[in-house]
Structure formats: structure tokens, C-alpha cells
Amino acid sequence: LGSKSPEKVPEIRRDPVTGIWSILAVERSRRPGAVEDEVVRITAPCPFCPGNESLTPPEIWAVGREGGAADSPGWKLRVIPNLYPALSPGAAGKGWRREVKAGLAARGYHEVIIHSPDHRRSLAEMEPGETVRLMRAYRLRYRELAVLPGIRQVVIILNHGRAAGASLEHPHTQVFALPLVPQVLRDELRHTRRRSRQGCPLCAEAAASKSEGRVVAENETWMAFAPYAARFPFETWLMPVRHEPGFERIVHGELEGMAEIIPRVLRGLSRLLEDPPYNLFIHGAPCDGKDYQHYHWHVELIPRITRGAGFELSTGMYINITSPEEAAKQLRETI
Amino acid sequence: LGSKSPEKVPEIRRDPVTGIWSILAVERSRRPGAVEDEVVRITAPCPFCPGNESLTPPEIWAVGREGGAADSPGWKLRVIPNLYPALSPGAAGKGWRREVKAGLAARGYHEVIIHSPDHRRSLAEMEPGETVRLMRAYRLRYRELAVLPGIRQVVIILNHGRAAGASLEHPHTQVFALPLVPQVLRDELRHTRRRSRQGCPLCAEAAASKSEGRVVAENETWMAFAPYAARFPFETWLMPVRHEPGFERIVHGELEGMAEIIPRVLRGLSRLLEDPPYNLFIHGAPCDGKDYQHYHWHVELIPRITRGAGFELSTGMYINITSPEEAAKQLRETI
Numbered sequence: 001l002g003s004k005s006p007e008k009v010p011e012i013r014r015d016p017v018t019g020i021w022s023i024l025a026v027e028r029s030r031r032p033g034a035v036e037d038e039v040v041r042i043t044a045p046c047p048f049c050p051g052n053e054s055l056t057p058p059e060i061w062a063v064g065r066e067g068g069a070a071d072s073p074g075w076k077l078r079v080i081p082n083l084y085p086a087l088s089p090g091a092a093g094k095g096w097r098r099e100v101k102a103g104l105a106a107r108g109y110h111e112v113i114i115h116s117p118d119h120r121r122s123l124a125e126m127e128p129g130e131t132v133r134l135m136r137a138y139r140l141r142y143r144e145l146a147v148l149p150g151i152r153q154v155v156i157i158l159n160h161g162r163a164a165g166a167s168l169e170h171p172h173t174q175v176f177a178l179p180l181v182p183q184v185l186r187d188e189l190r191h192t193r194r195r196s197r198q199g200c201p202l203c204a205e206a207a208a209s210k211s212e213g214r215v216v217a218e219n220e221t222w223m224a225f226a227p228y229a230a231r232f233p234f235e236t237w238l239m240p241v242r243h244e245p246g247f248e249r250i251v252h253g254e255l256e257g258m259a260e261i262i263p264r265v266l267r268g269l270s271r272l273l274e275d276p277p278y279n280l281f282i283h284g285a286p287c288d289g290k291d292y293q294h295y296h297w298h299v300e301l302i303p304r305i306t307r308g309a310g311f312e313l314s315t316g317m318y319i320n321i322t323s324p325e326e327a328a329k330q331l332r333e334t335i
Numbered sequence: 336l337g338s339k340s341p342e343k344v345p346e347i348r349r350d351p352v353t354g355i356w357s358i359l360a361v362e363r364s365r366r367p368g369a370v371e372d373e374v375v376r377i378t379a380p381c382p383f384c385p386g387n388e389s390l391t392p393p394e395i396w397a398v399g400r401e402g403g404a405a406d407s408p409g410w411k412l413r414v415i416p417n418l419y420p421a422l423s424p425g426a427a428g429k430g431w432r433r434e435v436k437a438g439l440a441a442r443g444y445h446e447v448i449i450h451s452p453d454h455r456r457s458l459a460e461m462e463p464g465e466t467v468r469l470m471r472a473y474r475l476r477y478r479e480l481a482v483l484p485g486i487r488q489v490v491i492i493l494n495h496g497r498a499a500g501a502s503l504e505h506p507h508t509q510v511f512a513l514p515l516v517p518q519v520l521r522d523e524l525r526h527t528r529r530r531s532r533q534g535c536p537l538c539a540e541a542a543a544s545k546s547e548g549r550v551v552a553e554n555e556t557w558m559a560f561a562p563y564a565a566r567f568p569f570e571t572w573l574m575p576v577r578h579e580p581g582f583e584r585i586v587h588g589e590l591e592g593m594a595e596i597i598p599r600v601l602r603g604l605s606r607l608l609e610d611p612p613y614n615l616f617i618h619g620a621p622c623d624g625k626d627y628q629h630y631h632w633h634v635e636l637i638p639r640i641t642r643g644a645g646f647e648l649s650t651g652m653y654i655n656i657t658s659p660e661e662a663a664k665q666l667r668e669t670i
Contacts, residue, residue, distance in 0.1 A: 013564035016536040017631075018519070019526035022564045022653040029568075029656035086646075086654045157645035165644020174646075182650035184353070191354035201351040229348035229357045279645030296352075302648055309500020310492035310614030311421075311509075313637060315517035318357040319421045321364035 010086055010106035012180070021183065023106050028084040047083070048170035050075070050117045057081045060111060061140070063133060076130075077137055078114040085110035087176060109145055109177040113137050119170045122160060122275075124266035131259040138173070138282070139255065143248050145177035146287035153178045153185060153286045156247075161277025164304045181286045188283065193294050200243050202296035214328040217265055217335050221257030224265050226324035226331070232302050233322035234273065234331060236265055239298040245285035247297050262299065268335035269303060277304040345421055345441035347515070356518065358441050363419040382418075383505035385410070385452045392416045395446060396475070398468060411465075412472055413449040420445035422511060444480055444512040448472050454505045457495060457610075459601035466594040473508070473617070474590065478583050480512035481622035488513045488520060488621045491582075496612025499639045516621045523618065528629050535578050537631035549663040552600050552670050556592030559600050561659035561666070567637050568657035569608065569666060571600055574633040580620035582632045597634065603670035604638060612639040 010025040047055035050073035057080055064076025087108030115123060115134055123131065138156050145154050158173045159166040181189075195201045209215050209225035216224040216236050224238045238261055240254050250258070262280070269276060279302045285292035312318055345360040382390035385408035392415055399411025422443030450458060450469055458466065473491055480489050493508045494501040516524075530536050544550050544560035551559040551571050559573045573596055575589050585593070597615070604611060614637045620627035647653055 015562060015564035015566075016530065016540055017527055017562075018523050020522075020564065020566065020651070020653070022566045022655050024565075024655050024658055026656055026658055026661075028654065155646070155649055157649055159644045163642070165642045165646075176646065176650075178650075182652050184649060184651035187355075187651070188353050192352055195351065205351055227350060227352075229350035229355065230359075231350075231355065231357045279648055281645050281649040283649065300649070302645075307498070307500045308643065309494045310616050310637075311490070311500075311511065313614055314490055314492055314519060314616040314618065314635070315511075315513075316355070316519035316522070317517050318355070319363065320357050320359050321361055323359055323361055326361075 009090065010088055012104040012106045014104070019183075021104075021180065023086045025084070025086045025106070028086060046119055046168070046170050048078075048112075048114045048168060048172060049119050053078075056112075057083055061137075063137070073117075076116060077133055079137065079141060080112050080114070082110040082112050082174065087178065104179065107150055107179050109148070109151070109175070111141060111145075111175040111177075113141065113173040113175065115171040115173065122171050122266070122270075123158065123280075124263050124270050126263060128259065131263050132256060134173075135255050135259045135262075138175075139248065139250060141175045142282075142284075145175065146248055148177065150179050151177045152288040153181050154284075155182070156282040158280040159277075160280070161275075161304070164277035164279050166277075181288065185283065185286065189285070189292060189295055192296075196294035200294065200296050202239060202298060203243055205237075206239060206241070209328075213325050216328050216331045217261055217268070219257050219261050221254045222261040224261055226328035228324060230320055230322075230324040230327065231318035232320060233305055234269060234276075234303045234327045235320075235324070236269075236301045236327075236331065237298055238262060238265065238301065239296065243296050245292045245295040245297060246287070247282050247284040248287075258299075262301075264335060265301065265331070268331050269301075272330060272334045273303060273305060278302060279304065344423055344425065347439040347441045349439070354518070356439075356515065358421045360419070360421045360441070363421060381454055381503070381505050383413075383447075383449045383503060383507060384454050388413075391447075392418055396472075398472070408452075411451060412468055414472065414476060415447050415449070417445040417447050417509065422513065439514065442485055442514050444483070444486075444510070446476060446480075446510040446512075448476065448508040448510065450506040450508065457506050457601070457605075458493065458615075459598050459605050461598060463594065466598050467591060469508075470590050470594045470597075473510075474583065474585060476510045477617075477619075480510065481583055483512065485514050486512045487623040488516050489619075490517070491617040493615040494613075495615070496610075496639070499612035499614050501612075516623065520618065520621065524620070524627060524630055527631075531629035535629065535631050537574060537633060538578055540572075541574060541576070544663075548660050551663050551666045552596055552603070554592050554596050556589045557596040559596055561663035563659060565655055565657075565659040565662065566653035567655060568640055569604060569611075569638045569662045570655075570659070571604075571636045571666065572633055573597060573600065573636065574631065578631050580627045580630040580632060581622070582617050582619040583622075593634070597636075599670060600636065600666070603666050604636075607665060607669045608638060608640060613637060614639065 012023050014021050045052045053071040059071050059080050061079040062075040065074040068074040087106045087110045142154050155176045192201050206223050214226045224236055227237050282299050284297035285295045347358050349356050380387045388406040394406050394415050396414040397410040400409040403409040422441050422445045477489050490511045527536050541558050549561045562572050617634050619632035620630045
């Protein structure tokens, strides 16, 4: 540690003043498009396209290949380890830095789910059967990683578009299996637990969004709404109607509902805002064996059409220039 | 509230699930460059240039105008209310939304300090006398706003470059006087208080950064270092060596030291990374009358050369691709 040259294996550090955790992953600087204004254009060959399987680490799982060998074409969906992982199962077990209790091995898993062989077709444009397959892959990876030793939280994230941080164009989702419960989840768990005596705050929000005109879309098992305190223009949350702490316990009907409502909302967003960049992620209860019955898992969808500035970084507050009532109305009418 | 049309006066809302505060300020959508990919180029006339004073709200304060009328040229530094404020002294006193205790009037102040009449010269390029004048203006506005009724926190923020959220090119700093203590400050206050039995964590960090090769620059009263758990490549913190909770109590010598070290580090950063966009802000103790003796005020400088993605938003953790030891070495050698 300290003045020694940086190591190649990722490391998690905690700031002794702010308490914020950061993953130091210097190998990720070699990833194309890592730096903001880099003019790198991902030309040939795309490592996620069929025929280029040898450009990725050996696959973890694939669907649709009938009898073919691993890492060969013919798949319909493919799961691989991230080539530039932020977490590694082999991260050295340095444990905590003694003097300030602020370091932790970045032991975990960082996977990529390649949505389909099609380089161009985004989640919004996939067929219903394909989106169900993708949600099943989310659930499978979530369940497998959540039970591994030392894993406390699994986070599933889809970045769409360069401005939302996607470094490769070919539609894909990242899965992070972390050795700690990250701060944003901790805050949600604490905040909702404190308020859970009056019932689940997310269930209450669903009801409030109906009476306040913030509903974006609905189906039998799911509901999408613009949150009351939206941080970003057109921010949309999608939640299973049934109260349930963890994504891993999604049931038949709910998975299909999820696979229907997510692309429908994305299509509306794409039409309304001309295919904006966005981040989409799943927030569920940690998998550390504790009781989180008060928590209600959900999906957050954040279009990235405005720039974050110093205010957000320095305060943790957001300035939103579009009211969620107006955003929901526009999205609802487009959908 | 609810389904009524959005109001023109900004409003602060708290998310019932996450606990995150957001300011809903729809008027700010009219500001040039508010939306990410807007091609608006701020051409003539710049509202911050001399001769265009009538394009801004009436000034609050100015330096250097010898006998001329307010809002006329001849000033060397000028303070004005933000034309598109995120906070307003006249925000309606709606108080908290009763059913979920989640709304608050955005009552406060949002000012702009125009650094100098020069449209082109950034803080890095200002003369020593000018930077001292600017730091004095920071202190003056901080002190004046901090004692106003209802103000709990004053945050001073400089955004440099479009990618860092600066919507106008002419160098300027924003001052936010807030009716609450924002979450990031709350977290820092709580985290440092918990650890303060072993002494101030920031003082300890200054010592650790020396032994770990993370010092970037020093002078008699200040020190700049790359934090152990840096969130961003080349993130740099600048701190007065003397332990003191609040910026408003900066003393003679310290103010000059601040005016010397900030532009020196910025010049190094500019040479090393070709004038990168950055956010620079002051974190000091709240002005709510409580005891924050354990806290150590400081300046955070965040170059914005990588893109934030879904991981940061969904977890509150950061992935940094440059080790602070390496960043400090490069910056130190450039300076």
C-alpha cells in the first residue's frame, strides 16, 4: 500500500472523511472509451458480436446454442466475465487497512450479459420473447452470484449510450457482485425501515403517484411512475406491485410483466427524447442473510439529458428542471 | 401540489424511499445550455462581460468601480443574483408535505460571483492580487449569507468547462445558501464525528498523504493532496493546515495561502491534462448554530475526465481508474 506502485488487482478504499467507498481499478483505464473526450471510435471488431467470441474471456453461460462448443457463434444471449473487472474473485485478502480501517479487497464478480447477437438492437427494440429471456438471465446471474461466499449485494446495471457511460455500443448489461452493501442501498434500507411503521413507503408512493398524476405505465404485475422527488428530468421508477424485498424472488407473471413494461417505457422515452442515453438498474435487498422484509425491490431508470455539475457532487442533492408531474404526463401520452 | 401545474418558484422535495433531496427548479430549464446536447453556443452578448450589466439582475456587490453607478462597467469583480435561481428568498412557505413529510420551500439564495471582467481568463490564469480579491469575495458572501434567518448551509462552487456543468463560459463561481444541511455534508459530519476520538481524520489524512506519497502541493498555511480513496482520476483536496470547522473563520495568511495554492494546483492540472473540465467547491461546517468543532473545512477539486455511469448512481460508490499515488506524483512533478 501507500507509496508502492499501484497494483493490478482492484482494491476498495473508504474515504476517512466522507465515508464514501471507491473501487480503485487501474486496469479499467485500458478499456476503450474510458476517458471522457477520447476520440476512440469502436470500429471493427466488436467483441460482443458473434464470431468474435475469442476476444472476450471464456463465457460463463449462454442460451440458444444448439450443441455448439462454448465461445462459438450460435448463441442468443451470452454471459461473460468483464475483461476489465472492477471486482475480482482473486483480489488479495488484504482486509482492512489497520491504521484507518479504510481498505478492503475488491473481492467479487463483475460480469457482462450480452443481450443478443444483434449489435444494433437496443432493449427497447427487442421482441417480447427476447426480453423475457434477458430478464431470466438477470434472475439467473443474480441468484447464482448472491449465494457465493462473501457476496453481500448484487447490482444489475444497463448503461445505454456514451453519455450514460456505455463504453461499448453492443447492447449489454453489467452485473456487479459486491463484498459490501453500498451506501445508496444502505441509505434506502435505513430510510425505508424508519418509515415502515406507516407501511411500505414505495407502496405508498405507488398510490400517491396515481392520485398525483405521476403514473407512466402499468400492467397486471408492474407499475411505472415518475418519483415525487425525481432527481433527473424523466426519471422513472418501475416496481412490482407485490411487496417483496428481493429481485431473486420474482415469480411467474412478474418476470413477464417486467419484460413487458421495461421495453415499453424505454420505447416511449426513445420516441419522446430521441433515443436519449440512460442508466437502468435494479435495487433489491442485500444478500447478506439479514431481514429486509420492509424493503420493496424496484428498477430505476435515469435518462441522462442534463449534465451533473458541482452542486450534485458537493451536496448529494440534485437540481431537476422538469417536474415529475409534467414528465409523467408527456411520457404517458407518448406511450 | 400533485397534479397541479408546476410552479415557477423552486421547491425542495425529499424522496420517501431514498431520503435524497432534490430541488425542483423548472425555471432553470430556460437557461442556455441546460440540456446536455443542446448546440446553443453562447455567442454575443455575454451577460457577465462589462457593458452588459443590464442583462443580469441588479448587482449585490462589486469591487473596483471608482464612483461609478451600480450595474455599470468599471468593476473588477461583481456579485449578482442567479438569473435562474435554484433557491429563492421568496419561495412560498409551504413547509412540509403533511402526508409524507417530504416537501420544503426552496427558500434561500443563489448568487453568482463574476471573477473578473475578462471573459477568457480562468482562475488558473489570474494574477495573485486578483485571486486574493476573489477569495475575499467568497468569504464576504459566505459570511453575509450564513447569518441570514433560515440558512443552514452555504456552499461555494466553481464549475469549469461544459462537461463540468458550466453553462456560461465567462469564469464565475456560484454561491448557494440552503435551508437545510445537505446529505453529503451530513455524512461527512457524522463520519468524522464518529472517528474524532482518535483526532481529526482530515489532519490524519494530511499526515498519511505525506508518508504515502500523495502530496500534490504545499505552502505555509495550506496543503493539497490526492485523497486515499479518490473517487476520480486526479481528484485533489486542498486544506488549511490549521484545524478549523468553518471557512468563515479563515484568518490572515490562510486566505492568501488559499489564493496561492488553488491557482497553482489548477495550473498544474491544466498543463497535465490540457485544461480539463473540473468542479471545485468548499466544504465547511453548517451555519445552524450547532457545535462542529470536530470538522475540518476544506476545498475539493474534481477533474471531470471520466464519465459517471450507472454504477455510481445506483451504489453511491465510485470506480476510479487512476491511483491517487500515481496521480499525485504526476501532478506534483508538473507543478
